[in-house]
Amino acid sequence: MGFLNCYVLFLTVLVVFNISLLCGADPTDGFTEVPLTAANFEIQRPYNVPLEERYSFENGVRRLWVFADDKPHNPSSHTQPRTEVRFHGLDYSSGVWQFEGYGFVPNGTTGPSIVQIHGAAHDPSTIILRIYDGDMRYYSGDLIATNMYDKWFRVNLIHDVDGGKVTVFLDGVQKFETNDRGLAQFYFKCGVYAALSDISYYMESRWRDIKIYKK
Template identity: 35%
Template structure:
């Protein structure tokens, strides 16, 4: 689990928008992993935010909670980028094979619609292939709906309460692996990834909708096996 005391400043990366942070594995996991083979591991991340704004304008860490927000009119995190505005924790741990998992509790205020709150981004991938293996998006329907992309529903009625998400990925070098998404401990989706790539986890708000998008995160744990 993550506490403010576990944060350690690192040197500023040339392209980082804020100093990367190191988070040690929790002594007690948020929940027992589905398999005893999973072990929690330390992780580092950089907070990506609109390039022209101070970090404090779109991100806050207080009381063990990461609060991320962005507006539809905000700039991208890199000047000139065609991507949508975001405030996201970009994990530095990259992998092309083996099993990794992101787990944490998420809170979405009522009315938020459009952001991706958790994703696996394929940073280095064959030309013409998809940029992500999974994107968990929020829609303002049925009391708040979390779904993979814009079709496969993970959960409804998610607004104004904490819920737990776990995304497991077993990557296969040179082939296609498997992604599993859990909601409050129950397996909701299983699908193939997009094939060979070097990838990493992200969480926050990558906003494709209108107005203000906000998501809060706590008890983030990074797993591997």
């Protein structure tokens, strides 16, 4: 290999290296994608309405909506109204797992959980990402991001069960980290699940390119 070719190769490697430093690591690096089928997407909705009145799946986009006075997802439940994807058959209790999806929340939707990890030692959930007036919060508390309305955003939610940590990335940037809430049987959910208070009458979120990873 001549001097000129070596020099060109050196510059190429240097450019690639610098680009990788500027861009940073992707949250999915080191993870293995879990194959998903239609059977993994269990839709929970108000028990007294047909599926098509609270959910649609067209052109790769899942649209989920609910009203504040809707019934819960089954007659014996006393929980708040929801239309959610519950990732069936993907429960876990160890290892490191990750949810990835592109979400969209229309202006006016306030008060719903749009992503959550269900399960905890002494609570129903380990983490909830909730939208209030366009801001994303950890449950109803810590502010994670602002100005979330009317745009697509990438969500990566990583749960290190053995390390007891949950990390939130938005558009590839780490935004939040917290301890989980103890060992349990866990699974991911996304959609709209109304909080107990401070909610809009109509709540909606949309999702595309959903993936589950583990390592």
